[in-house]
Amino acid sequence: MADIDATGAPPVHPRTMYIRRHSIVTRLTHWLNVLCLSLLLMSGMQIFNAHPALYWGQYGANADPSWLQISATDGDTQPYGTFRIGSLTIPTTGVLGASKEDGEWTVRAFPAWATIPSYQDLAAGRRWHFFFAWLFVFNGLIYLLYGFVAGHFRRDLAPSGAEVSPRNLWHEIVEHARLRFPKGEKAKRYNALQKLTYLIVIFILLPLMLATGLTMSPGIDAGYPFLLDIFGGRQTARGIHFITAWTIVLFVLVHVAMVILSGLWNNIRSMVTGRYAIRTEGEDA
Amino acid sequence: MSKIVSRRRFLIGSAASLGAIGLTGCDDITENQNVQKVLALAEGLTMGTQRLLVSPQALAREYTDKDLSPTFRSNGTDNPGSEDYAAMVENGFSTWKLKIDGMVNKPMEFSLADLKKLPSRTQITRHDCVEGWSAIGKWTGVPLGLILQSAGLKPGARYAVFYCADELEQTLDGSGRYYESIDLIDAFHPQTILAYSMNGKDLEVAHGAPLRLRVERHLGYKHAKYVMRIEIRDKFSDLWGGNGGFWEDRGYEWYAGI
Numbered sequence: 227m228a229d230i231d232a233t234g235a236p237p238v239h240p241r242t243m244y245i246r247r248h249s250i251v252t253r254l255t256h257w258l259n260v261l262c263l264s265l266l267l268m269s270g271m272q273i274f275n276a277h278p279a280l281y282w283g284q285y286g287a288n289a290d291p292s293w294l295q296i297s298a299t300d301g302d303t304q305p306y307g308t309f310r311i312g313s314l315t316i317p318t319t320g321v322l323g324a325s326k327e328d329g330e331w332t333v334r335a336f337p338a339w340a341t342i343p344s345y346q347d348l349a350a351g352r353r354w355h356f357f358f359a360w361l362f363v364f365n366g367l368i369y370l371l372y373g374f375v376a377g378h379f380r381r382d383l384a385p386s387g388a389e390v391s392p393r394n395l396w397h398e399i400v401e402h403a404r405l406r407f408p409k410g411e412k413a414k415r416y417n418a419l420q421k422l423t424y425l426i427v428i429f430i431l432l433p434l435m436l437a438t439g440l441t442m443s444p445g446i447d448a449g450y451p452f453l454l455d456i457f458g459g460r461q462t463a464r465g466i467h468f469i470t471a472w473t474i475v476l477f478v479l480v481h482v483a484m485v486i487l488s489g490l491w492n493n494i495r496s497m498v499t500g501r502y503a504i505r506t507e508g509e510d511a
Numbered sequence: 512m513s514k515i516v517s518r519r520r521f522l523i524g525s526a527a528s529l530g531a532i533g534l535t536g537c538d539d540i541t542e543n544q545n546v547q548k549v550l551a552l553a554e555g556l557t558m559g560t561q562r563l564l565v566s567p568q569a570l571a572r573e574y575t576d577k578d579l580s581p582t583f584r585s586n587g588t589d590n591p592g593s594e595d596y597a598a599m600v601e602n603g604f605s606t607w608k609l610k611i612d613g614m615v616n617k618p619m620e621f622s623l624a625d626l627k628k629l630p631s632r633t634q635i636t637r638h639d640c641v642e643g644w645s646a647i648g649k650w651t652g653v654p655l656g657l658i659l660q661s662a663g664l665k666p667g668a669r670y671a672v673f674y675c676a677d678e679l680e681q682t683l684d685g686s687g688r689y690y691e692s693i694d695l696i697d698a699f700h701p702q703t704i705l706a707y708s709m710n711g712k713d714l715e716v717a718h719g720a721p722l723r724l725r726v727e728r729h730l731g732y733k734h735a736k737y738v739m740r741i742e743i744r745d746k747f748s749d750l751w752g753g754n755g756g757f758w759e760d761r762g763y764e765w766y767a768g769i
Contacts, residue, residue, distance in 0.1 A: 268537075273643065274643070276641070276642040276643055277640070277642040277643035277644050279644075281644075284574065284578060284637060284645070284647060285578075285580045285637060285645045285646050285647045286644060286645060287580065287582070287583075287584040287640075287644035287645065287646050288582075288584055288644070289580075289581065289582035289584065290580065290581070290582070342537045342541065343537060343538045343541040343542075344537060344538050345538070347541075347762070348641065348642065348763075349758075349761065349762030349763045349764075350541050350762060352641075352763070352764070353547070353550040353551060353553070353554075353762075353764075354541070354550060356553040356554070356557060356769065357549070357550040357552070357553040359553070360553050360556055360557075442639070442769075443561075443768060443769040444571060444637070444639045444727070444728050444729060444730060444768060444769075445561045445565055445728050445729070445768025445769060446561065446564075446565065446768070446769070447571065447572060447728075448565055448569040448570060448571045448572070448727070448728045449561075449564055449565030449566065449569045450565075451572050454572060460637065460639065460645050461644075461645055464643060
């Protein structure tokens with residue numbers, strides 16, 4: 227291997243080498259998480275549709291001021307949907323508030339194509355939600371156990387001091403914005419933006435979903451009333467659950483965009499088989 | 512390479528079939544009986560875990576007068592509307608009687624005046640509807656445990672079933688009548704009361720006059736309104752839909768602590 231600077235080297239040929247990027251535990255828990263989060267989001271929207279308004283504080287119902295509401299008003303031929311956040315109201319007919327279900331205009335917050343089941347059925351939505359919430363918890367526990375015990379977090383996700391320096395972070399943001407992704411040796415490891423983002427999702431956003439979900443449970447509140455104090459009430463917890471869910475959706479959108487832009491098949495292969503191709507513009511051996 | 516290609520094909524195939532499920536199959540899957548059984552496993556897990564992690568005596572948070580909801584929304588039935596019920600409203604529930612029977616040593620009857628003479632408990636608690644909203648109200652009533660103790664439970668007693676005056680669906684077999692059931696852990700919980708007063712006044716018709724169950728630590732539909740009779744039973748599988756309550760027979764969880 228002529229790794230060391232070889233001056234006057236012959237023409238450079240790109241080489242491809244494969245590394246093992248993702249362990250079997252990471253790959254399995256990743257795809258199970260895709261399934262869980264998708265169904266949790268769809269059933270969560272079904273549940274939200276039963277009372278499409280959010281409040282701050284301990285209580286909140288129809289007569290109380292809401293900070294977010296999806297609603298509909300009657301029209302001559304069809305209902306009109308609106309989305310309101312604070313005092314800002316946006317017409318959303320066709321998607322939010324009023325949308326077509328089997329060709330018929332229907333008053334419902336999230337449209338039929340986004341919820342499970344498609345038709346309004348709170349009881350069924352809850353069954354889907356809690357089943358996949360449990361699966362998500364078991365999956366997450368296995369991942370966390372593996373992450374700590376096998377050193378995945380320490381080895382692959384903990385950023386070094388230099389990596390989180392403002393200078394390096396700014397450099398990476400600029401590189402990302404220009405869609406220039408690391409190659410060669412650098413591509414073997416996550417960059418600092420990836421590390422920080424994954425850490426935020428794993429240790430803040432996903433646990434926050436679970437904790438705010440549990441705070442909505444009257445049974446859990448009786449045993450662990452501090453949850454109500456941490457989040458400032460059941461209705462506030464419900465709002466944070468909603469905001470965090472859409473923050474995770476935003477993460478997934480950016481994540482999928484990055485997967486596509488930085489090499490769709492290479493990334494998917496590495497998350498399915500573990501093998502990740504690194505292209506180096508190195509010299510021939 | 513061929514391995515990778517076949518993996519790609521597998522991936523594309525999987526993605527396509529998942530997409531097809533997403534577009535057309537979710538409702539079919541939801542209605543599949545076996546899927547229903549699998550999804551319903553979560554309820555047992557939730558109940559078992561909560562029973563394990565939350566002490567049977569743990570109290571739901573109690574709030575103060577300044578936390579009361581300015582408007583307490585009524586939900587479900589606003590007025591049972593039957594002739595019998597209307598007549599009782601007319602006479603101020605002076606002819607209303609609560610019956611306690613089933614697997615008890617001493618079946619009992621209480622008038623509203625009788626109940627008001629018994630030791631009472633007042634609690635300001637949060638009512639959480641399964642739909643997602645919450646309202647805080649102040650409830651006064653007789654601890655259910657006290658009444659069950661005086662009636663005396665027979666061996667094998669496991670559930671208290673509440674029969675109500677409201678009928679949400681008109682049916683010949685009475686399956687549209689509201690009923691609910693709780694186990695003895697909840698029946699003897701200190702905050703489980705038969706409430707005849709809300710926010711310092713007699714219970715209004717919209718909130719279940721003359722008597723409603725408060726079973727804090729559960730969602731709103733467990734808090735049966737217009738209670739007429741309490742039957743102590745060893746099972747509820749032989750009642751109407753067999754799931755222990757009006758909403759339970761329509762797909763909602765019997766354990767409503769979540």
